[in-house]
Amino acid sequence: MDFEALAMEGGFARPVLEAQSAFRALMDALARPGTSMAGFPVPGPPAPLSPEAGAVALALCDPDTPIWLDAAMREENAVAAWLGFHTGAPIVAHAAEAHFAFVADPGDLIGLENFAQGSQDYPDRSATLVLQVASLEGGPALRLAGPGIETERAIAPRPLPRHFARQWEQNNARFPRGIDVLLVCREGLIGLPRTVRIHQQEG
Amino acid sequence: MNAHAENIAQYNFAYLDEQTKRMIRRAILKAIAIPGYQVPFASREMPMPYGWGTGGVQVTASIIGPDDVLKVIDQGSDDTTNAVSIRAFFQKVAEVAVTTETGKASIIQTRHRIPEEPLKAGQVLVYQVPIPEPLRFLEPRETETRKMHALEEYGLMHVKLYEDIAQHGHIATTYAYPVKVEGRYVMDPSPTPKFDNPKMHMSAALQLFGAGREKRIYAIPPYTRVESLDFEDHPFEVQTFDQPCALCGGAGVYLDEVVLDDAGGRMFVCSDTDYCEKRQAEGHAGPTGSPGEGEVQ
Ligand SMILES: [Zn+2]
Numbered sequence: 367m368d369f370e371a372l373a374m375e376g377g378f379a380r381p382v383l384e385a386q387s388a389f390r391a392l393m394d395a396l397a398r399p400g401t402s403m404a405g406f407p408v409p410g411p412p413a414p415l416s417p418e419a420g421a422v423a424l425a426l427c428d429p430d431t432p433i434w435l436d437a438a439m440r441e442e443n444a445v446a447a448w449l450g451f452h453t454g455a456p457i458v459a460h461a462a463e464a465h466f467a468f469v470a471d472p473g474d475l476i477g478l479e480n481f482a483q484g485s486q487d488y489p490d491r492s493a494t495l496v497l498q499v500a501s502l503e504g505g506p507a508l509r510l511a512g513p514g515i516e517t518e519r520a521i522a523p524r525p526l527p528r529h530f531a532r533q534w535e536q537n538n539a540r541f542p543r544g545i546d547v548l549l550v551c552r553e554g555l556i557g558l559p560r561t562v563r564i565h566q567q568e569g
Numbered sequence: 570m571n572a573h574a575e576n577i578a579q580y581n582f583a584y585l586d587e588q589t590k591r592m593i594r595r596a597i598l599k600a601i602a603i604p605g606y607q608v609p610f611a612s613r614e615m616p617m618p619y620g621w622g623t624g625g626v627q628v629t630a631s632i633i634g635p636d637d638v639l640k641v642i643d644q645g646s647d648d649t650t651n652a653v654s655i656r657a658f659f660q661k662v663a664e665v666a667v668t669t670e671t672g673k674a675s676i677i678q679t680r681h682r683i684p685e686e687p688l689k690a691g692q693v694l695v696y697q698v699p700i701p702e703p704l705r706f707l708e709p710r711e712t713e714t715r716k717m718h719a720l721e722e723y724g725l726m727h728v729k730l731y732e733d734i735a736q737h738g739h740i741a742t743t744y745a746y747p748v749k750v751e752g753r754y755v756m757d758p759s760p761t762p763k764f765d766n767p768k769m770h771m772s773a774a775l776q777l778f779g780a781g782r783e784k785r786i787y788a789i790p791p792y793t794r795v796e797s798l799d800f801e802d803h804p805f806e807v808q809t810f811d812q813p814c815a816l817c818g819g820a821g822v823y824l825d826e827v828v829l830d831d832a833g834g835r836m837f838v839c840s841d842t843d844y845c846e847k848r849q850a851e852g853h854a855g856p857t858g859s860p861g862e863g864e865v866q
Contacts, residue, residue, distance in 0.1 A: 386632075490596070513789075513794075
């Protein structure tokens, strides 16, 4: 009973308007890469799924969008149960089948190339990775450029997937194929669409 | 309980059901991530006929919220039947605030124009698109055009433009003039005059395009390169007008010809009515009523 109750609770208090508001934060985040979006409504999902990642799930996921969970997320059955109850999205074991991936432990993430990259004809058939980071500050300094950025923008989220700058360069090289990333934490949300170019500053 | 009742009441906020909005929202995010690429989506029937901007209406319905301020223009005007109907639709289904002032709108839905007043960061321009595929008139088969985009094979488009030059001495296309987005996808800017093409380049606003009948959504993120296709010996040029707006004296803006009487009297006035009215309110005046001699080049 407790388990079921946990799964059923913690959705958006006002689903329609809060989903709209969360979506606008996501849209702005991807339209202006590197700019932190904050102040959008969040639900109360079971740990380790964070409220901000939960907001992404409720805004975008449904039975048409298979979800992949990393090991830390899979360890708590309540996460899959909550996502299943509130979104109806199937949970898949193979990363390549997922439209969305929710990652509690980005530092331990499998290589980005394991996720759906879309095809040259349909590059939109690709995965969006939601990475729960500890902070948007204090990590290695990254300089961003590309569509949505007037000149340049600097971010320093942590932790990130191993060799992230190099993996991202490979992601860029696959364009128009490729994955898109959303970095989420309590401070807010940052979008990294596949078009953004990332330069990691040395030292 | 109250929340539940509220949710039922809001289920059809902005007309579309939640599952449709989610599907369109996902398509919009992909469109932003792949600038200029046409994302397929499952277009819904809307309470208005195709040709009335059902694609743009679905995009607006999927992004709009209670805090938005909506402006709707058709050929630059807030007062045409199409613009008035769409504005009234969103007032009814989303109880959203509306405006005719470009600077005060958070979302601007448009058919055939980009406002003269430069758009700002945070604004969203939603275009109504009849035919999203810029290669459609050259290659009717969807499978073939998709392949051309995939392989970045745009030679056919250049051939078409060059035939224009051979025939007319210049590129005759004045509307829906094709652009290349961020150096990759060739895109149809919708039937805007080519005069507006430079406004798309490095705009501070997010530009979203919705084609209802053809079920495509595409986007230009803010600060994205948008180049009109041209040739070294025939560079892209916008239309110029050899006289200012007859009402507000505005120059360097897009003008419409207005016929004044049966005797052939006519004048040229701003197509952007908000821009024109604002200038007149500021005390600017043009040579009102003078017979128009200007030609659209
Ligand atoms: Zn005027």
